[in-house]
Amino acid sequence: MSLRIAPFLPELLRSLFKKPVTVRYPFEKTPVPAGFRGNVVFDPAKCIGCNICVGDCPAEAIEIIRVSETEKKFKMILHNDRCIHCAQCVDSCPTKTYRMDGEFEIAVLNRRQLKIEYK
Amino acid sequence: MEFKVQLGPQHPALHEPISIRMTLDGEVIRDADLRLGYNHRGVEKLAESRSFIQNLYLTERICGICSFSHQTCYTQGVEKLMELVPARRGLYIRTLVCELERVHSHLLWLGVAGQEAGFESFFMYTWRDREVVMDILDWISGNRVHYSMNTFGGVRRDIDEMQRKKILDTLDLLKQRTDYYLNLAASEPTFVGRLAGVGKLSRQQAIDLCAVGPTLRASGVPMDVRKDDPYAVYDEIPFEVSTADSCDVLGRAVVRVKELIQSYRIIEFLLKNLPEGPFKVKAPRKVKPNEVYSRYEAPRGENVHYIKSNGSDKPERLKVRAPTLANYPATIAMLKNGFIADIPLIFAAIDPCICCAERLVQLDDGRGRGRVLRFSELRAMANERAKKIDYTKREIAWPF
Structure with missing residues (x-):
C-alpha cells in the first residue's frame, strides 16, 4: 500500500460538524443496563440465616445478625464502603434474599454513612 | 563518552511505576536494565x-x-x-x-x-x-x-x-x-x-x-x-x-x-x-x-x-x-x-501492565526453607538499604 498525503483529513473534516460524543454527565445521565450491579438490597423477611453470603463475599462486606432469641429473624449490616459490587451474594443466596439496584451515585464525604442496616 | 541515566520509576512517559537504568552514548541507548517492584500488592x-x-x-x-x-x-x-x-x-x-x-x-x-x-x-x-x-x-x-x-x-x-x-x-x-x-x-x-x-x-x-x-x-x-x-x-x-x-x-x-x-x-x-x-x-x-x-x-x-x-x-x-x-x-x-x-x-x-507483573522474590542459599517476610522486616530491609546510599552527591554545587 502506498503512502498518501493526509488520509486522515476527510475524517477530521466530517467530525468538525458533528456534536461531541461525550455525555454532559451531571446534567445528562446515560441509562444503566437492566443487569447493572449497583447497591445490594436485602429483604429481611426471606433470610434464613444460613450465612452462605457472609462466607462467599470477597470483600467481607456483609454481616448477618440474629435479632430475636425465639424467632428466626435476622438483620443485615452492609458495609458499602467495602462492597465491590460483584453480586456474588445474589448468586449464593438459596432463598433469593438479595438483589442489586441501579444506583451508581453512591459517593459520600463521610465513610460512616456507607454502613447500611437492613431490618 | 558513555554515561548512565535512570528513567523512572515516576516519569510522565511511563504510565505505571517502573525504572529503567540506561547506559547512554549520546542519545543512543547502549545498555538497559529494568527495575521492578514499585507497586507490589501481594x-x-x-x-x-x-x-x-x-x-x-x-x-x-x-x-x-x-x-x-x-x-x-x-x-x-x-x-x-x-x-x-x-x-x-x-x-x-x-x-x-x-x-x-x-x-x-x-x-x-x-x-x-x-x-x-x-x-x-x-x-x-x-x-x-x-x-x-x-x-x-x-x-x-x-x-x-x-x-x-x-x-x-x-x-x-x-x-x-x-x-x-x-x-x-x-x-x-x-x-x-x-x-x-x-x-x-x-x-x-x-x-x-x-x-x-x-x-x-x-x-x-x-x-x-x-x-x-x-x-x-x-x-x-x-x-x-x-x-x-x-x-x-x-x-x-x-x-x-x-x-x-x-x-x-x-x-x-x-x-x-x-x-x-x-x-x-x-x-x-x-x-x-x-x-x-x-x-x-x-x-x-x-x-x-x-x-x-x-x-x-x-x-x-x-x-x-x-x-x-x-x-x-x-x-x-x-x-x-x-x-x-x-x-x-x-x-x-x-x-x-x-x-x-x-x-x-x-x-x-x-502494552505493559506493570502492576500485574509485580511479584516479590526472595532468594535463599538453597539449604534453608522458604519463609514468610513480614511487613516490618521489609521496612527494616528498606531502611538498611537507604542508609547505604551515598548522599555526598547532594552536596555538589550546580556548576552553572
Whole structure:
C-alpha cells in the first residue's frame, strides 16, 4: 500500500460538524443496563440465616445478625464502603434474599454513612 | 563518552511505576536494565487465605484492562481441579466475552500508540469507537470494566435474543472502523514514519527471549495459545493467527489491527452458533488435592496461572505469570541501540501492565526453607538499604 498525503483529513473534516460524543454527565445521565450491579438490597423477611453470603463475599462486606432469641429473624449490616459490587451474594443466596439496584451515585464525604442496616 | 541515566520509576512517559537504568552514548541507548517492584500488592499471598469463590473476584482485579483473562485463566484451572465439565452454552458466552475484551483492549492500545507517536486525533477516534464495545460489555455483564461473568461450571448470566441481535448489529460499525484503521496504519506517512523501524526484535531474538503475544507474532512467529493449546471452544472456531514480518512497532500495530478483524469473525461465529441449553452447571465447594497449570491467550500474550489445592475450599498456592513479565527481556533487547525518544513508544508497544507483573522474590542459599517476610522486616530491609546510599552527591554545587 502506498503512502498518501493526509488520509486522515476527510475524517477530521466530517467530525468538525458533528456534536461531541461525550455525555454532559451531571446534567445528562446515560441509562444503566437492566443487569447493572449497583447497591445490594436485602429483604429481611426471606433470610434464613444460613450465612452462605457472609462466607462467599470477597470483600467481607456483609454481616448477618440474629435479632430475636425465639424467632428466626435476622438483620443485615452492609458495609458499602467495602462492597465491590460483584453480586456474588445474589448468586449464593438459596432463598433469593438479595438483589442489586441501579444506583451508581453512591459517593459520600463521610465513610460512616456507607454502613447500611437492613431490618 | 558513555554515561548512565535512570528513567523512572515516576516519569510522565511511563504510565505505571517502573525504572529503567540506561547506559547512554549520546542519545543512543547502549545498555538497559529494568527495575521492578514499585507497586507490589501481594495478590498471590492474599489468594491463599480466601476461598475459591472469593478468589474469582480477586484474580479479576489483578488487571484493570484484561480483567476477564485473569479470571478465565483461574476459572479454567479450578474447573480442571474440580474435574468439572462446564456447560456448553456457558463456554460459548465465556469465549464471546474473551473476544469482546480483546477488541476493547486492542482499540485502547491503538489509541495509546497513536498518542505516543504524537497522533492525538487517532487516539480520540479509537477511544470513541472503544465505547461501542464497552457498551456491549456493560449490556451483557452489567459493568464496564470488571464483568464478573465467570463462575465454576459456566458463566453467571445468559444472553437473550435481543442482546444477540444488538451485538451483531453494532459489529458492522466496528468492522467498518477497523478496516479504516488498518488502511490508515499502512498509508498515513507520519504514523508509518514514526513507528517503522523502531524497537527492532528479530525472529530469533523473539524466540530466544520468550516473548509472548503480539510482540512475538509481529516478529513473524505464529504462536497463539488459542491455536496451539485450545481452551474453551476455540478448537471449533475458524480463525487465523495474525502475524507480521516487519519486527518493529509498526508490525505490532498491524498485528493488533488484524487480530481485531479476526475477533469480529470469532464473535460473529459464536453468536450465530450459540447452542441451546443451560449456561452453568453446579460446582462443588471443596477441591481434591492436586495441582494445575492453566494457559490463556490474553490480549497482551500468554497468561499463566498455577493453582495448587490441598483438599479444602482454599487454594494452597496461586502463581500468576502475567504476559508483561514474559515480555521484559525482549523489551531490553528492543531498547538497545535505540534512541531515548523511542522509549515510550517501545514500552507502549508491549502494552505493559506493570502492576500485574509485580511479584516479590526472595532468594535463599538453597539449604534453608522458604519463609514468610513480614511487613516490618521489609521496612527494616528498606531502611538498611537507604542508609547505604551515598548522599555526598547532594552536596555538589550546580556548576552553572
